Amino acid sequence: MDIFSKNYWSLYINFLNDFEDIKYKGFSIPYLYHFRSLLKGNEKLWDSLYNQAFTAKLPRSITENREIQIVFNEFVQSHTNEPLERNKNGIVIFHDVYNLLKLPQKTFIKYFNSSQVMRLYEGGNRRKTKRRTKAKSYQNIRVINDRDGNGAKRMKDNKKANAAGSIPSVKYFSEFSVDTRKAVENLTRKANSIIKKHHNHPLYSQESFKKVFFLQLSKIVNRIEESANLLELFPVSCIVVPSTHYPECRTLALVAAEKGIPTICMQHGIISSEHGYLPKVATVDAVYGQFEVDWFKEKGAADETVEVIGHPRFDQAFEKPRFSRLQFNEKFGLAPNKKNLLIIVRGNKDIDSWRLFIKKISKKLDINILIKDYPNKRPHPLSKEFPSVHSLLNVDLYDILPNVDGVVSYPSTVGLEAMLAGKPIFILNMDFPGSAGYYNRLGELSQNDANQLGDIVIKYFGKEQMIRKAQKVTKDFLSYAYPVPALSGKRLRKLINRLTS
Template sequence: MQTKVKNYWSLYLDFLHDFKDLKYSGFSLPYLCHFTGLIRNNDEIYHKLNDKEFTKQLINQVNDQKEIQEAFDQFKHSHTKQPLVKNNEAKVLLNFDTILRFPKETFIECFDPAKTLIIMAGDKNWKRTKKPSAHLTTTPRNPDHQKEVSHIPTDYLSNYPIATPEAVMQVKNKALDIFNVHTEHHLYKNINFQNIFLAKITEIIHRIEQTKCFLQNVSISCIVVSNTHSFISRILTLVAAERGIPTICMQHGIIGSEFGYIPKVATIDAVYGDFEIDWYKKLGVSEESLEVIGHPRFDQAFANPKIDRSIFNKQLGLDATKKNLMIVVRGNRGIGKWRVLIETISKKANLNILVKDYPNINHHVLTKEFPFVYSTKDIDLYDILPNIDAVVSYPSTVGLEAMLANKPVFILNKEFPGYTGYFNSLDELVQNDPQKLGDLVVNYFDDPNWNSYVESKKVEFLKYAYPDFSNSGERLKKLIKRLTK
C-alpha cells in the first residue's frame, strides 16, 4: 500500500475512534463528516501523509482498505432497520444537488410527478420553524439547477425545524473537551481544523434534525442520491436506513481516485460497469449491494445530435475544412504538458484544436497563447461530442463519455497516490509523456492501421467499463421498482 494511502486511511480511523462518542440523536458525528473536506487546506498534514515516519504517530495501522469499509458497515448496521420496508404507495425521493446530473429527459420519461418528490437543501439560515411546511412547492429556489425538474413537486430541508442552540452547544463543548485531551495531536491541535470541524458539527446536527422531521412527515419508498460523501446525502441515507427505507447512490464520475468512493453507505450503489464491481469487491463491498446501472446523463451519448457540424463550426469560428480535436483540461493543472502536446500536434497535423476546461467555461489561457486553439465556451458536452473527431483528456469522466459517443480517446496521464488506473487498459493510448502522446494522436489521423488499433482499444475498454448501452434511466427505474415492490 502506498504511504499516503496507508496514512490517510489510518488517520481517518483514528479520527472515527477519537470522536466516536461525539453523538447527536444516536449518530456518531465523525461518521457523517467528509474527512477530506476537514483536512483539504491543511498543507502540514498533507505533507505528513507522504512521510513513512508519520505512520508511527498513528494508532490505527491500515494495511487493507477493507478495514475502512468494515468500520462503516458496522456503523451502518447499528442504524439499519431490517428487513427493509417495501412501500409502493409512498413516493420516490430524489436528492437534487449539483452532481445528480440527470438530464431533463430522464426526469420526464422515468419519474411520474405524482409518485416522485424532489428534496433540496434550501436556505441555510438555521432559523427554527415551529412546524413542518404543510405543502410542497414547485417554485424553484435555484432555477439554474432546477429548470429540468420544475414539473416534479419539490420540498426543502430548510422548511423543517432545526436543533435547539442548547443541543448544538452541548455537542460542541464535548468536541472542545476532546481537543483539550489531544493538545499535541498532529491534526486536532490545528486551529483551522478545529474551526472547520466545529462549524461542520453545527451543520450536521441541524440537517439530522431536519431530515428526521422530513421523513416523519412525508412517506418515502426509496431515496436516490448523487453520492454519499456530501454530509447531506450521507445523513439522508443513514436516517433512511433507520426507518427501513432503501437508498440508491448514483456514481457521479469515474473512480479515478480511491479516496472519493469509499466508504460505501447506500443500500445499492448504482455503478457504471464491471470495473467498479471488481474494485468495490476488493475493498470488502458485497456484490449484492452493487448494480450496473450506468448513468442517465450518459444516455445522451446515444441520442441524435442536436447541433449540426456546420452550425457548430460557425458558432466557434472553426475552419470547416479541418478535423476537430478536443483537449480536456482542469484549470491550469499540468499546463506545461498541455503546451507540449499542442505544440507537438500542431507542427505535424492541420487540425482545429478545441479546449474544454473544467470547471470554467471562459477562454482558457491556452486559447490566448495559441491562436489556432479555440474554447468550447458554454456549449454542452453532448452537443460538442458529435462534432469532434478525437479527444485528449486528463483521467476524467469526459474520456468515458467521449468513448460512449464513439470518439477515439487519448489520456494524458499523471500517476498520483490513490490513482486506480481506470484508463490503463487503453494501453498505449495512455501516456505520461505529452510529446509521445501528441505523436500518437497525429498517427491516428494519418495511419489507417493505427486508426483501427485505437478503435479496437476503445471497444475493448467499454466492454469492461460500460458493458450495457441500454437506457440507464430505465434500468434505474427497474431497480427502484425492485426495491419498493
C-alpha cells in the first residue's frame, strides 16, 4: 500500500470514529458519506497525504487498505436483516444517479417484465407532498426539478416507450419525502460540537469540509426517510444501483438491507483507482471479470459478495454496426483511403503528453486521427493544432468503434469496450496513488511515456508481427478481464432470480 493510500484510509477510519455518534434512525451517519468529496478544495491536505509523517497526527492508523472494507463488512452486517427476503413476485428497482447505470432500453425489453420493474431517479417533484398510504396513488408524476438535467428528455422517451408498453414505470425520490428539517438541525448542532473539539484538525477545521459535510448530512437524512417510505409502500424484491460510493445509493442499499431486501451494485467503469470503489456495501457487486473478483477479495470482501456478469451496455459491442465505413468516413470528412485511429481524452488533462504522442505518430503514419473527448461537447484544442486530427462530436462510442482500426486511451473503460469490439487498444498509462493497475496485463501495449507509446503504435501499423502479438495480448487480457460467454443482460436477470427465488 502506497503512503498516500495509507494516509487516506487512516483519515477515513478516524472520520468514522470521530462522528460515530451522529446517528439517525439507527444509522451512524458518517458511514453513509461520500468521503472523498469532503477533501475537495483542501489542497494543503491533499499534499500532506503524501507525507510519511501524516498518520502520526491521527489517533488511529491502518497498515493495509483491507481494514476499511472489514470495518464496513461489520457495519453492513449489523444492518442486515437475515435471511434475506425471497420475493420473486416483487418489484425490481433500478436506481440511477449521475447517469452511471447505463442500462440500454433493450435490456429492459428483452429480459424484464415492465410491470415488475421500477426505474428510480433523483430529482422530480420538489414540492412538499403528504405521504401517501397506497402505492397505486403514485401515477403520472410531473417533473418540476431535475438534478441531472435530463428530465425533459427522459419524459419524452418514457412517453413513447410506455405507450408501447415496453419499459417500466418511472418514480422519483421526492415523491417519498417528508419534512426532516428539525432532525437535520439537531444533528447539525451535535456535529458542530464535535468539529469544535477538533478545531486544529487538518480536515474538520476547513470551511470546504464543513460546507460539504452539512450538505451531505441533510441529503442522507432525507434519503433514509425517502428509502424507508418507498420500501414500505411497494413490495420490492431486489434493488439494482450503479454505485454504492455516493450517499444517494449507499443509503438506499443500507435501508434495504434492514428490510431484508438484496441489492446488486453494477460496475459502472473499470476499477482505475481503489478510492472510487472501496468500500463496497451491496449484497452482491456485479462485476466485469475475474480481475474485480480477485481485487475485491484482496481488499477484504467476502467471496459470495462478488459475481461476474459483465455489463449489459457492453452487449452493444456484439451487435451489427449502424454505419458502414464509407458512411462513417463521409459523415466526418475522413480520407477514405487511410486508416482511422481513435484517441480517447478527458478534456485538457495530460494534453502535453497527447500532443507529444500525436506529433510522434504523425511523422511516421499517414492516418486519420480521431479524438473523442469526455465530457466536453466542443472540438478538442488538439484538433485545431493538427490537420490530421478530427474531433468526434455528438456520436455514440458504439457507432465509432466498428469504423476505426485502433484505439488509444488513458486508463478508461473505453479501452475494455474497444477490445470487446475487436479493436487493438493502446493505453497511455498514468501512475497515481491507489492505482489498481487494471491495464498492466497489456504489457508493452500500455506505456507511461507518450513517446514510447507512439513507437508501439507505429510498429503496430507497420509490422504484421506486431499485429499478431497485439491480438494475442488482447485475447489473453479479455479471458481474465471479461470472461462472459453469454450476453450480460441475461446474466443480470439470472442473478436477480437467484437472489429473489
